[in-house]
Amino acid sequence: MxxxxxxxxxxxxxxxxxxxxxxxxxxxxxxxxxxxxxxxxxxxxxxxxxxxxxxxxxxxxxxxxxxxxxxxxxxxxxxxxxxxxxxxxxxxxxxxxxxxxxxxxxxxxxxxxxxxxxxxxxxxxxxxxxxxxxxxxxxxxxxxxxxxxxxxxxxxxxxxxxxxxxxxxxxxxxxxxxxxxxxxxxxxxxxxxxxxxxxxxxxxxxxxxxxxxxxxxxxxxxxxxxxxxxxxxxxxxxxxxxTLESLAARYDGRIDQRIATVESAAKLAESRALLAESRAQLAESRAQQAELREQEAQSRAKLAESREGEAESRAQLAELREGEAESRAQLAELREGEAESRAQLAELGKREAETRAKRTESRIPELEFQAKLAESRAYAAAHRAEQAESRAQQVEAIRVQHVEAIYGSTSWRITAPLRAVSRSIGIPRMRAVLRDPMWHAVLYVARRPKLKRFGMRILPIPGLLARLQQIRSEQLLSENPPAEVPVASLHNTAQAVKIDEIRHRLSIENQESEISNDEILRRIRTELEHKNAKQ
Missing domain, CATH: 3.40.50.150 (Vaccinia Virus protein VP39)
Incomplete structure (x- = not known):
């Protein structure tokens, strides 16, 4: 077998x-x-x-x-x-x-x-x-x-x-x-x-x-x-x-499990991809919104630049107007000394306006306001110039009246021989010869009230009386200079006034009453300080 x-x-x-x-x-x-x-x-x-x-x-x-x-x-x-x-x-x-x-x-x-x-x-x-x-x-x-x-x-x-x-x-x-x-x-x-x-x-x-x-x-x-x-x-x-069948079934189960795992991983990857795609779309949408915002910002920037240019143009126009007003103010200053101080103040205003105009890049609303303010100041300066010109014309008219009064006065006729002599010897020389005697004579009369009142009655000419009072004030100031209110300080603050005008007014106020030299100086200083404080 x-x-x-x-x-x-x-x-x-x-x-x-x-x-x-x-x-x-x-x-x-x-x-x-x-x-x-x-x-x-x-x-x-x-x-x-x-x-x-x-x-x-x-x-x-x-x-x-x-x-x-x-x-x-x-x-x-x-x-x-x-x-x-x-x-x-x-x-x-x-x-x-x-x-x-x-x-x-x-x-x-x-x-x-x-x-x-x-x-x-x-x-x-x-x-x-x-x-x-x-x-x-x-x-x-x-x-x-x-x-x-x-x-x-x-x-x-x-x-x-x-x-x-x-x-x-x-x-x-x-x-x-x-x-x-x-x-x-x-x-x-x-x-x-x-x-x-x-x-x-x-x-x-x-x-x-x-x-x-x-x-x-x-x-x-x-x-x-x-x-x-x-x-x-x-x-x-x-x-x-x-058995072969059991092993094959277990192998198939493992393969199916691996396939299911791979499919699950694929679905997870797909969901992640979809999520990434949605995130990308969201990012793209945000980028588009950012571009729109950037364009809007550029438009606003251009509009701001346009407004800034407009404001700058207004500022320049205001500067031109202010310059014109300043020119007019300076012209008025030439006619009257007081206008010079105010013109200096206008110059300071101009510099301040220039400084503010430079800041208009970041302060457009404030620049427009300052431009309007400068414009109003220019109008005010022009108004002041017109007032100064009017006052100059008034002063000129008063001077002409005074000259006409002097020419028609008895003293002018009495002193005709004296003027003839002065012309023959020369006006500058005569002034130099008569200045000191005139100062002493004025001081002598000022220290004697009765003699002063008598002189006022016989010398009613306003121009002559003002000139004698000026000579007296100059003499007093030369003897007692006002240290508390220096003239240079008055010019620096653009608030100086004509000392002659103050002296003339004080002389008129003191015609009917006795006043000492110290009192006159005190009142001059007080008024100057008062004007300085206002400025």
Missing amino acids: DDRQNSGPDGFYRSFEERYRGSRELIKSRLSVYLPFIRPLRSVYPDAGAVDLGCGRGEWLEILNQAGVQTVGVDLDQGMLTACHELGLTVEHGDALAYLSGLPDESQVVVSAFHVVEHISFDQLQTLVREALRVLKPGGLLIMETPNPENIVVATRNFYLDPTHQRPIPPDLLAFVPDYYRFARTKTLRLQESPELATSKNISLQDVLSGASPDYAIVAQKRAADDVLALLDSCFSQEYGL
């Missing part, structure tokens, strides 16, 4: 199995998975025996003997049987099917064939199953272990490593044969898978190709009483090993 007898000289197949099937200890550990099926039957058939077809090195024989089951092994390979003899195991050299056919009916509790069915034809397989059903006791077990073609690597490569293998047998086909020959039940045990792979969640494609249980076994039980069958219910209800 077994083709292993054609594999070459004795000892070849034994060496081949030791290298590629595994060591004796490894095989014994793997075969111990069947003991839960064997032990309950021992209680029913304590003296029954077992037969192992194709026993090889005898690992299963040794396990059954240790479990208390007397077992006979059959094999055609003499090299394999030598190992069994060395261990003292009971073996027969011969064809396994022929030995099975020679056993009596219902004489065995176990018929086993480990890695045998892949070496025989399908007809021989059917014969093996029929004969096993015959020789097994009720409730006895048929165990057939073979490489699992569900493992892609085993089916396409490892199976053909043994030159005596004929063809792989799918688990469903091998399980169908005992069912067909009326065994009570069968169980498929998938074996020798990686323990780590049984619980791992990270299944790879390589695990799908090579991770399914590399071996499987069909355990078929012969019909028997229910109590006998019940002894093995727990063993037949368990699941063993890893």
Whole structure:
């Protein structure tokens, strides 16, 4: 039955199995998975025996003997049987099917064939199953272990490593044969898978190709009483090993999970992209708003510049008007000394207006107000100039009246000879000769009130009387200069007045009353200080 007898000289197949099937200890550990099926039957058939077809090195024989089951092994390979003899195991050299056919009916509790069915034809397989059903006791077990073609690597490569293998047998086909020959039940045990792979969640494609249980076994039980069958219910209800379908499903689940993760990441990335796009649109909208605001600011800046230019033009126009008014004021100053001080004040106003005009870049409203103020000041200066001109005309008219009064007075006619003499000797020289005597005469009269009143009655000429009073005041000021109110200070504040005018007015006020020189000086200083305080 077994083709292993054609594999070459004795000892070849034994060496081949030791290298590629595994060591004796490894095989014994793997075969111990069947003991839960064997032990309950021992209680029913304590003296029954077992037969192992194709026993090889005898690992299963040794396990059954240790479990208390007397077992006979059959094999055609003499090299394999030598190992069994060395261990003292009971073996027969011969064809396994022929030995099975020679056993009596219902004489065995176990018929086993480990890695045998892949070496025989399908007809021989059917014969093996029929004969096993015959020789097994009720409730006895048929165990057939073979490489699992569900493992892609085993089916396409490892199976053909043994030159005596004929063809792989799918688990469903091998399980169908005992069912067909009326065994009570069968169980498929998938074996020798990686323990780590049984619980791992990270299944790879390589695990799908090579991770399914590399071996499987069909355990078929012969019909028997229910109590006998019940002894093995727990063993037949368990699941063993890893199927190709379960690994593929776990791999698909992992791929689906990864796809779902990728899809979730893609959706998250898409949502982030949409969010980034919306943010970009918002930023673009804000940029457009900023551009609009910038354009509006530029328009406002241009409008401000236009207003500033307009204000500057108004300021320049005001300056021109102020300059014109100043010119008119200066012209009026030439006609009257008092207008000079006010013109200086106008000059100060002009400088102040120029300074304020320079500030119009940042103070347009204030500049317009100052321009209007400067314009009003210019109008005021022009008004003052007109008043000064009017006053000058009045003074000129009064002077003409005084001159006409002098020319028509008796004193003028009486002093005609004196003027003739002065013309003959020269006016400047005569003035120099008469100045000191005139000062002494005026002071002499001023210190004597009665003589002063008499002189006032005989000298009613206003111009002459004013001139005598002027000579008196100049003399007094030369003797007692007003230190508290210097003339330079009056000019610096643009508030100077003509001292001659003050003296003339004081002289007129004092014609009818006596007043000392100190009182005259005090009143002059008081009036000057009063005018200075007003300014």
